Amino acid sequence: MALAVGLMTTAVFCGLQAMRAKRLLTAALWLAAVSASVAIALYQLGAPDVAVVELSVGAGLVTILFVFAITIAGDEAMDAPPIMPKWASWLLVLLAVGVVGSAIQATPTSSAAAAEASFTAVFWQERGLDILIQIGLIFAGVLGVLNLLTEEDTPTPSPKDKVP
Amino acid sequence: MTQTTVLLLGAVGVLGVGLYGLLRLRNLIQIIVALQILAKAAVLALVVAGKASGHVNLGQSLAVTVIVADTVIAVVGLALAVQVRRRLGTLDVKALATLRG
Amino acid sequence: MDALQKLMFNFFPLLFLFPLAGLLLNVANGRFWHKPIAGIIASSAAGLSFVVAILQWVALLRQPDGTVIILGTWLQVGTLNVPFAFQVDTLSVTMMLVVTGIGTLIHLYAIGYMYGDPGVTRFFVYLNLFLVAMLLLVSAANYPLLFVGWEGVGLCSYLLIGFWFDRGEGGTGNANAGRKAFVVNRVGDLGLILAMGLLFWQLGTLTFDDVFAQATAVFPVGSPLIVAITLLLLLGAAGKSAQIPLFIWLPDAMAGPTPVSALIHAATMVTAGIYLIARSHVLFALAPVSQTAVSLIGASTALLAATIATAQFDIKRVLAYSTISQLGFMVAAIGMGAYVAGIFHLITHAFFKALLFLAAGSVIHGLEHGGHSDPVTLQDMGQMGGLRQRMPITFAVYLVGALALAGIPPLAGFFSKDEILAAAWQANRAVYIMLTLAAFATAFYMGRQVWLVFMGEARSETAVSAHESPPIMTIPLLILAALAIVGGGLNLPGVHTLGHWLGHTLGHGELLSFNATVALTATLLALLAVGLAYWLYGRHPLGAAATDPLTQRLGPLFVLFNQGWWVNEMVEWGIKRPFCHLSTVLAHSDEAIFAWAERQLVHTVQRGTAVLRRTQTGQLNWNVAGIIVGLLLIWLLLRFS
Amino acid sequence: MVIPAFIWLIWLPLLGAPLVYLVGRLLSGWLARWTALLLLLAAWLPFAATWQAFARHETVAYSLGQVTLQVDGVSLLITAVILTLTPLIVLYSAHTLDGADGSEKYNAMLLAMGGSMIGLSCATDLFNLWLWFEATAVTSYLLVVFYHQQPASLEAGVKYLVQSVVGSVLVLFGVALVLAQSGTLSLTALRQQATPSPLLLAACALFAVGFGVKIALVPLHTWLPDAHAQAPSGISALLSGIVIETGLVALLRAMAALTAVTHTWGLLLLMLGAVNMLVGNLLALPQTQVKRLLAFSSISHIGYMLTGLGIAVTSGEVLGAQGGFFHLLTHGLMKGLAFLAAGALLYGLHTAVNDHTPLTIAELSGSGWRYPLVAVALTLALLGLGGIPPLAGFMSKWQILLAGMGSQQPVLMGFVAFAALNSVLSLAYYAPMVQMVFRREMSAVVQNGRSLPLTMNLPILLLALAIVTIGLWPGLVTRLTQGAGTALLSVIGNQ
Structure with a gap:
């Protein structure tokens, strides 16, 4: 219980740090921290399989991807002031969180664990269709990225000159 | 308040952080970080929901699918960001406001 | 139904197919052949369509109860079944004859008028398209099909008003006029759509025969719902037929080529509203309130527009306001239940107003070929004068048209207008008084126009160099003039040919007897008005730099010495000044108010x-x-x- | 287990996508294109078989594990539109892609998108629905930014991606809430056991917003004009013609399962519909770019569909659902045609002469004389969209109007009257465009315009014929729309 509260506080804190970070690399690392605390929470919840996936893919692979992208795109300093006023952002976020959160107050607790098939059975057999679609999704993503990253001989603007 | 409620509320909190980031941030890559945070919230919510209803393995398998799907999104988003950087010379989304009205 | 009649009804689809074929031919090949051929093809299509309409007429002569021709299913949704069904009865065939007959003449005229215009093929395509839509409108056997035609004519009108989109005020005046017409018309269309929705809701059908058969059983007389339906129909009619408060588009619509003004904005399309109300007469009979509203709106439109027409200087604008005023007469007539009188006036008006517009077009054309091309000068009556000698045929036919419009016996307009006045005399004195005043003003402004345009001396170089139009234009004019002279014979008092004929559709029983008092009053007033016009414009032809005496007091010395000053003063202060002031004030205030409303609307949307x-x-x-x-x-x- | 024919409707394009890519990669782009075309045309065979089975009132379903795909009237309608538009767009895009890098990727992704949309329309499991939705979304982002050399495309793509992802995460949150409350994800089971609770109410709101982003409900619509105007024209046609509509189907499926939770969602649809019509129209009015204007008009057309469906949900009037789905179909064809025609003009007037700026309405001046077929098709599409009878668009709007009037409820009559008013006023921006096309003077770009290839003209001609035919004989598609309407009503139950 206390652990759950602590983990969630950590996750929110790390998330806010990622949003406030002045360097992209820092933001990506804070994201990995969010991922890690979520993974621990999942493990605590009795979901070790997804916790492993979250750690390896969410905290691992995605972070590597970010590092790659940041290396290519360059770690721009971000000192430009935000477009939205701070109070408006907070108001909107708190309202949205309030709407969803207020509904959760009455979460049912039917945790009388029903006799359920093992994770492997559920994942590979009961939700087999989802896996097929995932493959399609990955295929589409790969194709698209291939197309996006095709090099053309159009001139690349140097990092210094910005679009007016 | 039970553990599931706390975790579900925590997921909503993480969702809020992601939304806050989307409202405030101007750097495209950091915006993609915010999108990833949103995805973490959804993953957590799904597993907790599965647990709460006594179908933890169902929740787990959905969550794995979501992680995969969101990784694809991250890849696409980052590729897009790299292209934006190459074509526009900046990652600032303010430069991406030529289409309006 | 005998075999011969059946055979003739079999020809019915050709009514649409001819103009459709004409327009397709022109669309497909317009780029490849010489320009005049497009006009010839379009005119032949219209003419053949007229022949088909005559066949339908002959068929009905044998057995006048009419028939419904079904050409296939169209919409079948749930309980609603709307076939491609066409009503061939005395009312629709009368309209078909007017549309195709006048249409053919105007097509022919347009060959001459549009000669040399680079967009002539497009013009004839639109014109044929208009014929198809208009024929659909008048022959549909259910409301949705009628609505198809209704929208179609609106679209053609929009396209044709903006035909010379690059002309007009500031280079966009014509395009704006088109848009104005379109938007105002669409407001009316909304009324029609909602009326159809309400009818379907209550009756579950939209076929004319079924609607009318059931309406009497379903709606008690004067029930709020039928009043709402009829008022919505009235809104639709007011949009198309340019009644208060939706008439503002019609004067601007004169930006289109003159044959368009004659065909669409005088003879046919604008009468669609009258046709709609006449067709739905069963519904209106159930709602006396709406009938009163119809006749009052018609009468006030007639009066208002007539007063405005007296203070206009543009030759086509006078005719445009006059059209609004005459449409008001028709609307007032059908509002009083005098359907035959309304349709009768519709027919005669189609004759003489088409004639007047085409003749005005001939004047403009004659001036244009004098070397000037500025449309504002070309249509300014202040710059004309003395065209009688230079354009004798045009003058003669214009005179016929003007006299017919003024209601001078025995021309067509006298009989039809008299019938409306007689009906008003019986039904509603307020309407009668308004219509009589309007008739007086009508005779006056027509007299004024004839004198300003044709009499006296040429007041500009353009007018000096004017010459008569070619035969392709004058021959249709002569035919129309003949029709305007004898048109009254259609429904002579006591004979009532048209009354009996339309009675098969609109119900017998309304055969007004000749009312000598009304007829005499109307004739005397018309003569008086013409006399007034002569007195103002005819006795002393205007010089080149002279202004219209209506806008300026006559020289006081001249008046004092010739007429005795107190009489002049009395005329001046008692009749002329108030009358002229009223009309100018009305013209201005009306424009100001509507312009203001329009601006506000546009402003709100823009904001x-x-x-x-x-x-x-x-x-x-x-x-x-x-x-x-x-x-x-x-x-x-x-x-x- | 026997695999029913309809599965091939999904597998054929989905498995075809890698095949097309490989063919294009290893052999030639030309062959890849024809493979794609052939596959899409071949998909009509399982469609016919499914149609017949459906007409015999068989249950057309397929289960893998615990997830079931099932065909109903709505799926058939959506599939028919997809299978009509997609092959035409493959053909249409052929010329612009010739010689360009990656034409095989374009065609492969087109196939994948078509397949995932058909899959979406058959989903009966909430999470499965989301996954199909996500697959459609990913392919559509990538197609929007297909011309990634142009900054405007990138801009549109970024906005589309970010907003869509937010929407899809919100949907996922809704799925989690539903799972937590009821322990099941099957739409049928949910329909039977859902009871009102704050949790499910929040889930409803999350679904409405999440799918609403894809449907472009105001105020979630801000991405649409950018994405639909900047995408390659064929993709614009597909996005406006079918992708936003599949979002609508997803929303209906999710909300219908939770009908017991909130009886007011019909009213919600009506109100959103009214706002969409008004805002879409007002924003379209001042537009000067052709494709952007068309994109804004899509926002208002979604409003008509919502009005028809809202009538059905509130009053149980089958005519309303039928009208809403009919409008979905006619809008798909008309907007598809409008974008194809506008795209053809954009190609002939700008792209072919290496000008990558957007096509403005003023530049259309006189194009009717240079490109008669395209101009007539554009006119038919625009007038149809404006609801001029007897074109297809009038027929569908007319059905919605009749449904509203037939319901005999003043509120609904008010809504359809508002819809009629909007339809009437929408011509204020369609009509000037038509007039511009048929002006006498050709604009400078029209005079320099290039001629259009047959592969562009042919799809335009076919779609134009389809619109005119449906306008004159709406009965042709009644069985499709009726099936869809009945399907919707049967799942929400006649209240």
Whole structure:
């Protein structure tokens, strides 16, 4: 219980740090921290399989991807002031969180664990269709990225000159 | 308040952080970080929901699918960001406001 | 139904197919052949269509109860079944004959008028398209099909008003006129759509025969619903037929080529509203309130427009206001239940107003070929004068048209207008008085126009160099003039040919006897008005630099010495000045009020648009904020509704 | 287990996508294109078989594990529109892609998108629905930014991606809430056991917003004009013609399962519909770019569909659902045609002469004389969209109007009267465009315009014929729309 509260506080804190970070690399690392605390929470919840996936893919692979992208795109300093006023952002976020959160107050607790098939059975057999679609999704993503990253001989603007 | 409620509320909190980031941030890559945070919230919510209803393995398998799907999104988003950087010379989304009205 | 009649009805689809074929031919090949051929093809299509209409007429002569021709299913949804069904009865065939007959003459005329215009093929395509739509409108056997034609004619009108889109005030005046006509018409169309919706809701059908058969059983006389339906229909009719308060588009519509003004904005399309009310007469009979509203709106439109027409200087604008005024006569007539009188006036008006417009076109054409091309000068009556010698045929036919419009016996306009006045005398004295005043003003402004345009001496170089139009234009004019002379014979008092004929569709029983008092009053007033016009314009032809005596007091010395000053003063202060002032004031205030309303509307829309456009910031952060706001709104809606 | 024919409707394009890519990669782009075309045309065979089975009132379903795909009237309608538009767009895009890098990727992704949309329309499991939705979304982002050399495309793509992802995460949150409350994800089971609770109410709101982003409900619409105007024209046609509509289907499926939770969602649809019509129209009015104007008009057309469906949900009037789905179909064809025609003009007037700026309405001046077929098709599409009878668009709007009037409820009559008013006024921006096309003077760009290839003209001609035919004989598609309407009503139950 206390652990759950602590983990969630950590996750929110790390998330806010990622949003406030002045360097992209820092933001990506804070994201990995969010991922890690979520993974621990999942493990605590009795979901070790997804916790492993979250750690390896969410905290691992995605972070590597970010590092790659940041290396290519360059770690721009971000000192430009935000477009939205701070109070408006907070108001909107708190309202949205309030709407969803207020509904959760009455979460049912039917945790009388029903006799359920093992994770492997559920994942590979009961939700087999989802896996097929995932493959399609990955295929589409790969194709698209291939197309996006095709090099053309159009001139690349140097990092210094910005679009007016 | 039970553990599931706390975790579900925590997921909503993480969702809020992601939304806050989307409202405030101007750097495209950091915006993609915010999108990833949103995805973490959804993953957590799904597993907790599965647990709460006594179908933890169902929740787990959905969550794995979501992680995969969101990784694809991250890849696409980052590729897009790299292209934006190459074509526009900046990652600032303010430069991406030529289409309006 | 005998075999011969059946055979003739079999020809019915050709009514549409000829103009359709004409327009397709022109669309397909217009680029490849010489320009005049497009006009010849379009005219032949119209002429053949006229022949088909005559065949239908002959068929009905044998057995006048009419028939419904079904050419296939169209819409079948749920309980609603709308076939491609066409009503061939005395009313629709009368309209077909008018549309195709006048249409053919105007097509022929347009060959001459549009000669040399680079867009002539497009012009004839639109014209044929208009014929198809108009014929659909008058022959449909159910409301949705009628609506198809209704929208079609509106579209053609829009396209043709803006035909010379690059002319007009500031280079966009004509395009704006087209848009104005379109928007105003669409307001009326909304009334028609909603009326159809209400009818379907109550009756579950939209076929004329079924609607009329059931309406009497379903709606008690004067029930709020039937009043609502008929008032919505009236709104639709007011839009198309340019009645108060939707008449403002018609004067601007004169920006289109003159044959268009004659065909669409005088003879046929604008009468669609009258046709709609006549067709739905069973419904209107159930709603006396709406009938009164119809006749009052018609009568006040007639009077208002007639007064405005007296203070205009543009030759076509006078005719445009006159058209509005005459449409008001028709609307008033059908509002009083005098359907035959209304349709009778519709026919005669089609003759003489088409004639007047085409003759005015001939004048403009004659002046244009004098070397000037500025449309404002070309249509200014102040710059004309003395055209009688230079354009004798045009003058003669114009005179016939003007006298017919003024209601001078025994021309066509006298009989039809008299019948409306006689009906008003019986039904509603207020309407009668308004219509009589309008008739007086009509005779006056026509007299004024004839003198300003044709009499006296040429007041500009353009007018000096004018010459007569070619035969392709004058021959249709002569035919129309003949029709305007003998048109009254259609429904002579005591004989009532048209009354009996239309009675098969509109119900017998309304055969007004000749009212000598009304006829005599009307004739005397018309003569008086013409005399007044002569007195103002005819006795002393205007010089080149002279202004219209209507706008300026006559020289006081001249008046004092010739007429005795007190008489002049009395005329001046008692009749002329108030009359002229009233008309100018009306003309101005009316334009000012409607312009103001229009501006306000446009302004509101523009402001709303501007505010909305600002929300489309293009900033990603704001877009996400929109999503969150949407979440809150939707949650609130679901939670608290 | 026997695999029913309809599965091939999904597998054929989905499995075809890698095949097309490989063919294009290893052999030639030309062959890849024809493979794609052939596959899409071949998909009509399982469609016919499914149609017949459906007409015999068989249950057309397929289960893998615990997830079931099932065909109903709505899926058939959506599939028919997809299978009509997609092959035409493959053909249409052929010329612009010739010689360009990556034409095989374009065609492969087109196939994948078509397949995932058909899959979406058959889903009966909430999470499965989301996954199909996500697959459609990913392919559509990538197609929007297909011309990634142009900054405006990138801009549109970024906005589309970010907003869509937010929407899809919100949907996922809704799925989690539903799972927590009821322990099941099957739409049928949910329909039977859902009871009102704050949790499910929040889930409803999350679904409405999440799918609403894809449907472009105001105020979630801000991405649409950018994405639909900047995408390659064929993709614009597909996005406006079918992708936003599949979002609508997803929303209906999710909300219909939770009908017991909130009886007011019909009213919600009506109100959103009214706002969409008004805002879409007002924003379209001042537009000067052809494709952007068409994109804004899509926002208002979604409003008509919502009005028809809202009538059905509130009053149980089958005519309303039928009208809403009919409008979905006619809008798909008309907007598809409008974008194809506008795109053809954009190609002939700008792209072919290496000008990558957007096409403005003023530049259309006189194009009717240079490109008669395209101009007539554009006119038919625009007038149809404006609801001029007897074109297809009038027929569908007319059905919605009749449904509202037939319901005999003053509120609904008010909504359809508002819809009629909007339809009437929408011509204020369609009509000037038509007039511009048929002006006598050709604009400078029209005079320099290039001629259009047959592969562009042919799809335009076919779609134009389809619109005129449906306008004159709406009965042709009644069985499709009726099936869809009945399907919707049967799942929400006649209240």
